[in-house]
Amino acid sequence: MALLETRKLTAFYRDFQALFGIDTRLEAGETVAIIGANGAGKSTYLKAITGLLGGEPESVWFDGKPIGALAPAEIMQLGISMVPEGRRLFPSMTVEENLLIGNYGRSVPGHWSIEAIFELFPRLRERRHQSSTTLSGGEQQMTAIGRALMSNPRVLLCDEISLGLAPIVIRDIYQALPRIKATGTSVMLVEQDIVQAMKVADRIYCFQEGRISLTGNPSALTREQIHVAYFGS
Amino acid sequence: MIGWIDTVIQGVLLGGLYALFAVGLSLIFGIMRLVNLAHGDLIVLAAFVILVISRALGLNIFVALVLAAPILFGIGYALQHFLLNRTLGRDILPPLLVTFGLSIIVQNGLLEAFSADSRRLDADALETASIALGGGLAVGVMPLMTLVSAVAVIFALNYLFYRLPLGRAFRATSDDPEIAQLMGVDNRRIFALAMGLAMVVTAIAALYLGTRATFDPSIGPARLLYAFEAVIIGGLGSLWGTLAGGVIIGLAQTIGAHINPEWQILAGHVAFLVVLVLRPRGLFPRAVD
Amino acid sequence: MLAANFRIETATAASRTIALAGAGLVLVLVVLPLFVSRGLVQDMIFVFYMLALAQLWNLLAGHAGLVSVGQQAFVGLGGYLLFAFTVILGIDALAAIVLAGLVTGICAFPTALVVFRLRGAYFAIGTWVVAEVFRLLIAQWKQLGGGTGTSLPVSVTNEVAGIEWIKRVFDVRTAAARDMEIYWVALALAVGTVLAVYFILRSRRGLALAAIRDSELAAESVGVDSYRTKLWVFAVAAAATGMIGALIYLQKARISPDAAFTVIDWTAYVIFIVVIGGIGTIEGPIIGVIVFYLMQRYLADFGTWYLILLGGLAILVMLFAPRGICGYLSERYGISLFPTRRRLVSDKDSPGM
Numbered sequence: 001m002a003l004l005e006t007r008k009l010t011a012f013y014r015d016f017q018a019l020f021g022i023d024t025r026l027e028a029g030e031t032v033a034i035i036g037a038n039g040a041g042k043s044t045y046l047k048a049i050t051g052l053l054g055g056e057p058e059s060v061w062f063d064g065k066p067i068g069a070l071a072p073a074e075i076m077q078l079g080i081s082m083v084p085e086g087r088r089l090f091p092s093m094t095v096e097e098n099l100l101i102g103n104y105g106r107s108v109p110g111h112w113s114i115e116a117i118f119e120l121f122p123r124l125r126e127r128r129h130q131s132s133t134t135l136s137g138g139e140q141q142m143t144a145i146g147r148a149l150m151s152n153p154r155v156l157l158c159d160e161i162s163l164g165l166a167p168i169v170i171r172d173i174y175q176a177l178p179r180i181k182a183t184g185t186s187v188m189l190v191e192q193d194i195v196q197a198m199k200v201a202d203r204i205y206c207f208q209e210g211r212i213s214l215t216g217n218p219s220a221l222t223r224e225q226i227h228v229a230y231f232g233s
Numbered sequence: 234m235i236g237w238i239d240t241v242i243q244g245v246l247l248g249g250l251y252a253l254f255a256v257g258l259s260l261i262f263g264i265m266r267l268v269n270l271a272h273g274d275l276i277v278l279a280a281f282v283i284l285v286i287s288r289a290l291g292l293n294i295f296v297a298l299v300l301a302a303p304i305l306f307g308i309g310y311a312l313q314h315f316l317l318n319r320t321l322g323r324d325i326l327p328p329l330l331v332t333f334g335l336s337i338i339v340q341n342g343l344l345e346a347f348s349a350d351s352r353r354l355d356a357d358a359l360e361t362a363s364i365a366l367g368g369g370l371a372v373g374v375m376p377l378m379t380l381v382s383a384v385a386v387i388f389a390l391n392y393l394f395y396r397l398p399l400g401r402a403f404r405a406t407s408d409d410p411e412i413a414q415l416m417g418v419d420n421r422r423i424f425a426l427a428m429g430l431a432m433v434v435t436a437i438a439a440l441y442l443g444t445r446a447t448f449d450p451s452i453g454p455a456r457l458l459y460a461f462e463a464v465i466i467g468g469l470g471s472l473w474g475t476l477a478g479g480v481i482i483g484l485a486q487t488i489g490a491h492i493n494p495e496w497q498i499l500a501g502h503v504a505f506l507v508v509l510v511l512r513p514r515g516l517f518p519r520a521v522d
Numbered sequence: 523m524l525a526a527n528f529r530i531e532t533a534t535a536a537s538r539t540i541a542l543a544g545a546g547l548v549l550v551l552v553v554l555p556l557f558v559s560r561g562l563v564q565d566m567i568f569v570f571y572m573l574a575l576a577q578l579w580n581l582l583a584g585h586a587g588l589v590s591v592g593q594q595a596f597v598g599l600g601g602y603l604l605f606a607f608t609v610i611l612g613i614d615a616l617a618a619i620v621l622a623g624l625v626t627g628i629c630a631f632p633t634a635l636v637v638f639r640l641r642g643a644y645f646a647i648g649t650w651v652v653a654e655v656f657r658l659l660i661a662q663w664k665q666l667g668g669g670t671g672t673s674l675p676v677s678v679t680n681e682v683a684g685i686e687w688i689k690r691v692f693d694v695r696t697a698a699a700r701d702m703e704i705y706w707v708a709l710a711l712a713v714g715t716v717l718a719v720y721f722i723l724r725s726r727r728g729l730a731l732a733a734i735r736d737s738e739l740a741a742e743s744v745g746v747d748s749y750r751t752k753l754w755v756f757a758v759a760a761a762a763t764g765m766i767g768a769l770i771y772l773q774k775a776r777i778s779p780d781a782a783f784t785v786i787d788w789t790a791y792v793i794f795i796v797v798i799g800g801i802g803t804i805e806g807p808i809i810g811v812i813v814f815y816l817m818q819r820y821l822a823d824f825g826t827w828y829l830i831l832l833g834g835l836a837i838l839v840m841l842f843a844p845r846g847i848c849g850y851l852s853e854r855y856g857i858s859l860f861p862t863r864r865r866l867v868s869d870k871d872s873p874g875m
Contacts, residue, residue: 050415072414082415090408093401101401105417151417268643270591319841325642329589330797330840337790337833341826454785458654461647465640499658502651506636509648513639 003028003186004049004080004155005061009068011044011053018044020210026155031177031187033197033218036207037230042190043085045207046157049188050082051075062155077106081153085160085190087144089132096128098143102150110152111183117146120176138169145176155186162193174200194226206230235369236491242372244487248463248480249380250445253438254456255463256386257431259475262464264407264427265321267328271336273457275432278339279305279439280448284352294354298440302433309432313425321424336453343450354443379441383479386434387472403427455498462505468515477516481508551709555702556692563701567773569815570708574715574766575788576795576807578759581719583793584802585731586755587738589642592649593789595633595656596760598782600626600767602660605777608678610665615682619707619768626764630757638753650785657783671778679775704773711766718762720804727751786829797836800848809847 002025011019019041026032034042047053049060051072060068067075076082081102089098099114118125121142127135132143141161148156162170170193177200181187191197197204198218206214206229214221214229258272269275282304287297316335320327362374394400405413406423414420442448442456462482467474482501489500508516555563575593582588603622607613613621637648661669680696688699722728733741734748742748767788771777781787791814799810821828843850 052411052414071419073417073419076415076417084412084415088409088412090405090412092404092408097401097404100398101405101413101416101418103417104398104402104405105419147416268647270647316837316841326583326589326801327840327844329643329646330793331837333591333790333793334833334837334840337786338830338837341829341833345826345830454650455654458647458651461644462651465644495662499655502655502658505651506655509636509639 001064002026002061003030003063004188006045006049007059007061009045009048009055009059011041011048011055013044018210019048022207022210022212024205024212026186026188028154028186029181029184030202031181031189031200033189033191033201033204034207035191035194035197035204035226035230036213038192039209040207041210042207043159044210046082046159046188046190049075049157050080073105076151079106079108079151079154080157081106081148081151081155082157083141083144083148083159083161085163087137087140089135089140089143089147091131091133093132094129095124095132095135095139095143098132099124099146099150102147103152106151106153108152112149112152114150117149120149120179121146136169137165138172141165141169141173142176145173145180149180149185153185155188156180158187158189160190160192162191162196170196194230208232239370240487240491241484242366242370243376244484245480246372246376246380246483247487248476248483249376249383250438250441250479251459251463251482252383252476252479253379253386253434253441254460255467255475255479256383256390256472257434257438258457258460259464259467259469259472260390260427260431260434263470264403265424267317267321267424268332269317270329270332270457271339271453272332272435272460273455274336274339274343274450274453275309276435276439276442276456277448277450277453278308278343279432279436280354280443281343281347281352281450283436283440283443284354287354294356294440294444298436302436305432305436306429309435310425310429313428314421317428318421318424336457340450340453347450349449349451351447351449352443353447354440356444360444375441375444379445382437382441383476386437387476390434390472399426459501462501466505466508466515468518471515471517474515474517548709548713552706555705560698560701563705564773565815565819567701567705567708568818569811570705570712571766571770572791572795572814573807573811574708574712575763575792576799576811577712577715577719577804578763578766579789579792580796580801580803580807581722581755582759584796584806585723585728585735586752587735588752588756589646590649591646591785591789591793592637592651592653593763593792594783594785594787595649595653596626596630596763597767597770597788598653598660598779599629599656600764601771601777601782602663602666603764604768604771605666605672605674608674609672615678615772616684616707619765619772622768623761623765626767627757627761629764630760631753633760634753634756638749638756653783653785657779660782661779667778669779671776671781673777674772674775679772682772704769707769708773711762711769715762715766716804716808718758722755722758723804727754731755790832794832794836796846797839798846800846800850802845803848803852806846806848813847 004026006022006024009019009022010017022045034045036042044053048055051070051074055068057066057069060066062078062080067078090101093101096114099117123139124142124146127139132140135143145161161173165173174196177187189197189201201218204216204218205212206226208229214225254276258269261267261269279301282301283294283297286292286300287294290297316331317328320331356375359374363371364374364377365371394404402413402418402423405416405418406420410420459482463478464475466478466481467476481504485504486497486501490497554566575597579590579593582590600622603625604615604618607618607621608615633652637645637652640648666672679700682700682703684703685696685699688694688702689696692702694702723731730741730746730751733744733746734751738748771782795810795814796807798813799808800806817832821831839846
């Protein structure tokens with residue numbers, strides 16, 4: 001049984017249908033990447049899992065239970081944590097406060113603590129009392145990842161963590177992923193940057209216009225297959 | 234000269250009362266962007282709750298306040314949970330009109346229950362007690378306690394906001410309600426807690442309102458306006474600014490009254506309008522908005 | 523479809539029929555006071571001025587996003603200006619109504635200078651503060667009775683231009699003639715307000731208002747000057763509210779600061795009318811004022827309970843039918859009497875659908 005599963009997941013923005021019956025699986029300990037062009041429905045898919053869109057109970061399953069109709073706070077308490085697109089740190093808070101709020105709803109023993117996050121991203125330790133608005137984009141992304149890890153989630157959802165960052169910063173952040181994975185956390189990445197996604201993912205799903213156009217192991221897929229699945233033929 | 238110094242002292246102390254009125258309003262706006270037009274009437278409601286408890290049980294009003302606080306917390310929580318949470322959204326009309334309707338209901342409900350008679354909370358010996366400052370000046374113990382209470386309330390709230398997890402959840406919701414949910418914060422519960430908390434502050438304000446002068450069901454809206462003016466003068470989001478705003482309104486009123494007793498209220502409003510023209514974002518605007 | 527010609531329509535076939543019916547209704551209303559009791563005439567005056575106030579509040583709150591709870595400032599100011607012009611300057615009351623409107627409109631500009639610095643809900647409380655300031659300032663005006671107020675001398679109320687003519691033509695006493703004249707002025711103001719609001723909303727300014735309401739930023743990016751548009755609407759509404767206030771206090775013939783600047787009569791009731799009827803529509807206040815009149819007539823004796831009922835009803839409507847009776851009807855049956863929306867119609871479609 002998969003740890004996190006979507007079954008015929010659909011999503012609407014008023015009359016506009018963004019997802020058409022998405023079936024995905026994330027096994028415990030696995031890292032899965034969702035790739036696809038802008039507007040393919042990737043972010044909508046993550047929002048639906050976190051409960052922000054509100055949907056059918058049986059469209060999302062976690063640990064054998066239907067969670068599709070739960071509130072975002074309840075889903076987070078079960079152990080699904082999200083790094084939102086655009087970081088979305090709390091502007092009135094310092095770095096440390098942003099990390100501390102991360103386990104507000106779920107405080108379970110585990111690998112991740114403020115200390116562990118400062119070890120993962122040492123630059124945050126120097127900035128811990130700084131306002132989150134004074135950070136560079138990369139530091140903000142590190143804080144957002146740290147914030148999501150603070151609750152020791154079983155599943156970490158990451159929405160476009162490379163967006164708007166310099167290549168060297170992207171590399172730093174992606175170097176942290178294997179270490180997160182090593183603690184047993186399953187990771188679901190939404191990425192436009194195919195190269196980064198393929199490097200870390202055990203499996204990928206490619207979305208196209210709200211449907212899955214391709215799925216498989218990155219090493220087994222050809223460039224042509226991905227190109228067609230990404231852009232359409 | 235002594236008269237003027239006395240006026241200024243009284244104005245500052247009166248400012249403590251207005252700050253207490255304003256803190257509840259400021260809290261609610263800060264956390265959920267809700268402007269509660271019934272705030273003044275809820276202050277009067279709290280004064281009646283304290284009155285009823287102290288009369289019925291024959292208790293000192295400070296003891297009555299301790300008993301009234303959880304009741305008012307409950308009223309605030311229920312109000313938010315059952316009514317006001319339904320009005321929150323992008324459109325400003327529903328919360329505004331619903332709280333306006335609530336204001337009329339509370340006001341007339343109190344009128345029905347307690348008639349239009351003027352009431353007073355009896356603080357016994359404390360009411361007349363004063364501390365001599367020398368040179369013929371003296372400050373009343375109750376007015377002094379009002380200001381001290383305002384400062385204490387703001388200290389306590391700031392401690393909550395900046396040191397305790399619940400306070401961080403308040404701030405997270407205020408900053409970005411959508412993301413706060415992803416931290417496991419149940420926004421609707423947070424809003425209800427915030428309204429309950431605001432009502433507790435309101436109860437403290439009501440105690441001093443009722444001991445300082447008489448009150449009746451009709452005086453709520455004027456208290457709403459003083460509270461609102463203090464919040465705007467102070468700058469949104471800063472509780473110390475709200476205290477400063479309260480003091481400015483208090484000073485303007487006592488100075489106005491010193492010149493001509495009929496000008497007391499007018500002088501407070503005019504001071505507010507002047508600040509609004511000169512410093513539209515208030516005296517201590519929050520850096521991040 | 524693409525080959526079809528497109529037109530922009532605001533009117534519908536039904537609305538044209540309604541316009542004719544409306545014109546007929548107005549004619550009936552014009553001759554009504556000749557046939558009914560003075561009590562009903564006075565009731566109708568009340569309905570007319572509440573309707574006019576409701577249309578104006580709706581223009582501000584429902585269309586311009588200016589949610590004011592301080593319209594009593596302009597009602598009271600208009601009333602006091604009527605007294606000042608007639609009692610102190612000896613101007614005829616009819617002319618004084620127009621002048622009171624003009625001066626009130628001018629006073630809206632300094633008011634806007636202050637309250638426009640506040641947004642949304644804060645604007646609302648700001649307008650309330652301004653109304654309080656007006657009330658307290660006027661209470662200092664000793665010549666007009668200060669805090670206790672004053673009455674219009676009989677010489678003013680009984681010598682309004684036209685009263686003698688009405689007495690002669692319809693063979694009625696002075697008091698009845700007064701009521702009839704005020705009735706016609708009130709009717710004219712109510713109909714005038716409805717038409718003015720309708721044409722404002724159909725004009726380019728109306729389109730600008732709709733754009734501002736939807737997104738102020740986007741509206742400004744296409745060249746709408748939102749500050750000036752709002753200022754213009756605020757001032758027009760204030761001027762009209764001032765005229766209505768002058769008329770109200772010509773009828774009442776007695777004024778005091780507490781009554782003239784009361785938030786309950788001139789704002790709470792008005793908001794109730796708009797909310798019950800349907801905010802953001804022209805027909806809403808018309809339906810709302812009828813509901814309100816009936817409640818006022820049959821339930822006002824219950825005093826505080828009546829007010830509690832009004833507040834409770836307004837809350838229920840806001841929560842469960844936020845677009846009021848009109849919104850409910852138009853959602854349910856697609857009825858729209860005063861269409862101010864622009865609809866793109868293809869010539870292939872039959873009009874009125």
